[in-house]
Each structure stands twice: as structure tokens, then as C-alpha cells.
Amino acid sequence: MMLGKIKFGKIAIVIFLTILIWVWADLALDEDLTVYKATINVAFSPNLLVSFNDKPKASIDKIELKGPASKTSEVNRRLDDGSLVPDFSLNPERERMTTAGQQKLNVLDFVKRSDKIKEFGGLTVEACEPEILDVNIVELVEGSLDIECFDENGTPLVGIKSIDPSKVDMYVPADSRLKAQVKLTRTEIGQARKSGVVKIPYVLLAEGQKRQALTSVIIKMSPEADLLSEYPITGAKLGIVLSANLVGEYDVDVTNYNDLVNFTILATEQAKQAYEVQPYQMLLYILDDDKKKGPEVEQRREVVYNFPEEFVRQDEIKLKTSQQPAKYMLIRVTPAKTPPSGVD
DSSP: OHHHHHHHHHHHHHHHHHHHHHHHHHHHSEEEEEEEEEEEEEOOOTTEEEEBTTBSEEEEEEEEEEEEHHHHHHHHHHHHHTSSOOEEEEOTTTTTOOSSEEEEEEHHHHHHHSSGGGGGTTOEEEEEESSEEEEEEEEEEEEEEEEEEEOTTSOBOOOEEEEESSEEEEEEETTOOOOEEEEOOHHHHHHHHHTOEEEOOEEEEETTEEEEOSSOEEEEEOOHHHHOEEEEEOSOOEEEEEOTTTTTTEEEEETTHHHHTOEEEEEOHHHHHHHHTSSOSEEEEEOGGGGGGOTTOOEEEOOEEOOOHHHHHTTOEEESSOOOOEEEEEEEOOOOOOOOTTOO
16 A cells, blocks of 8 residues: 555656646747737827827837747737737827827837737737837817718708707817818708708817717708709700710701700709709710611600709709600711722
8 A cells, every 4th residue: 555655646746747847848938929010099088189190090010029839829829810909009198198299109118018918918028110109199178169061972061950059069179170060861861851850960180080079969951942943054965875886877866956955953053053064964865776766767765964963962953844855866877988999
């Protein structure tokens, strides 16, 4: 019995020492790991606008790490499968960057002190590139901002009846003349014309630096009929869109041309002016199958009124009444006869 116990104890000691040696060997054999293209994002600060050369984020080209092989292997695996994202958050108050002007950020010190580095499993940060980043600090003050409304394409909306409240309090640079903005979809424009639509204004302080107000506003727009006036259009330009397969084979004779080019529209002044400067106010499409009906046979087709798309989306231009279709005939083009040889 004593012999068995002695052998068991020796085996346990050997196993323990073996494990200890392996752990020590793993710790002793540090490996290098380079992380490429990490990102520094700016954390939200209500009274500061922080940027990197007017950008909301900056890139760290590479971070050089060192640690046990098992740790570097695990971190590398997580970087590859996306479970570890090398993005860091710059909190200006924590970094004591609250004074307006340009300041320098020591990237190595910042990365070492960041909470994010804890996710790298205790690896040591050895170096970063670039070493220094320029940080721009702008102090923001609370101001009462006017509100302007746009459609989805950024076109200013006309016919705004009321905005309640008419101003919102937001933090902006002290010397700025910024206005709060509201963007309405086509559906929201229709709702605003009927009963009103609730929206939260925002202000664009810089590229990628969008701040929302803490309060919403109710926007009401004048009904469509109140926005549009009658405008007679005389001598409009009609463009003929002829299939490439028919070019050189047929001409197009529009028999009711004079009736087509004089009509009345309902539009805002801005929409009417945009329509008048179009190269063609109307388009008539001639299709390949039209020639199957034979030459000099009168055909009919609705013309396309070439209204500017941005005003169509806002319901700011349309025909007053329905128009008659274009009447046209295809006239076969007779090729010029080739003169006999030797005749000028």
C-alpha cells in the first residue's frame, strides 16, 4: 500500500510540473500580431463638435500587439470571423479635449488606455501608425433655430402653412447661421397637406455629424389647389423620339401639331419656369410596330408631357385638362437617285 501511494504522488508531481512547464513555455514565447485598419469614432458630446480634419472618424493604419501565442491566435481568429471589431471610441471629456481649437492625439497612449483594448485578451500594445492624429474641437452653444423643410431630394418645399413650434433649441457653433431641417417623403407631404405631419428636426453640423432636436414639430402645408396657378403654354416644343430602326426610313408628319403645342398647365411659378426651359416640353414616341400599319396611315398616340420630375413628385405641376392624342403619319423616305456615271 505504501509503495502504491508513493508512485501515485510521484506521477501527480510529474503531471503538475509538465503542465507548469507548458504554461511557462507559452508565456515565454510571445508572438507579434498586427491589426490593420482600425477606426476611431467620436463619442457624442452635447456641447462639443469633435472631428478629425472635419471627418467624424479616423483610421489607424496598423496596431502592433504582442502576447502569448495562444492569445494572439485567439484574437486573430476573432478578427477574421468578425466577432472582434477594431473600433475605438474617443470621448473628448475623458481625454480632456474640451478646449476649442486643434489638439494632438497620441494614438499609442489612447489605444493603451481605451476600454476596447481589454477585448484583445490582455495583449500588449507596442506601436501604432500614425503616431499622432489632429483633433479639431468646436464649442457648441444652445441657440433657437428656424426650421426649413425639404423633400427627399433636398429640394426646398413651397406652401409651408405652419410649423409648430416655429423654432427649436439646439446646440450649434456660436457664430453659425445654421437652420434646423426637416425632410419629408412624398407620403408625408400628402399628410402635411391634409392634417399635418409630426417630424423631429435635425441640424447638420459637419459631414457625418447630424444632431436631432429633443422636441418634435407639427408641419402643415397648404392644399395642392392653393399652391397652383394657371399658366397658358403656347408654341411648346414637341420632340419626336424615333426608333433607331426607323431612322432614315421614315419621317413623321404630326397632322394636329398646332393643337398639341398650345395648352394650359396648373403649376407653381418655380415649376412653370423649370418646365419652360426644358429642351422639349412634349415627347412623341414612335415605335417599331407603327410601320406595320403602313405609310401615310393616320395613327394616334398620347404625347408625354416632359414635366420636371422633382416638381411632379411634389404635385406642383400638371395639365389643367386632358389633351387630345397626337395624330401622325409615317412618311417613307425616298432615297435620292444615284446619277448615271460621268454625269455631274
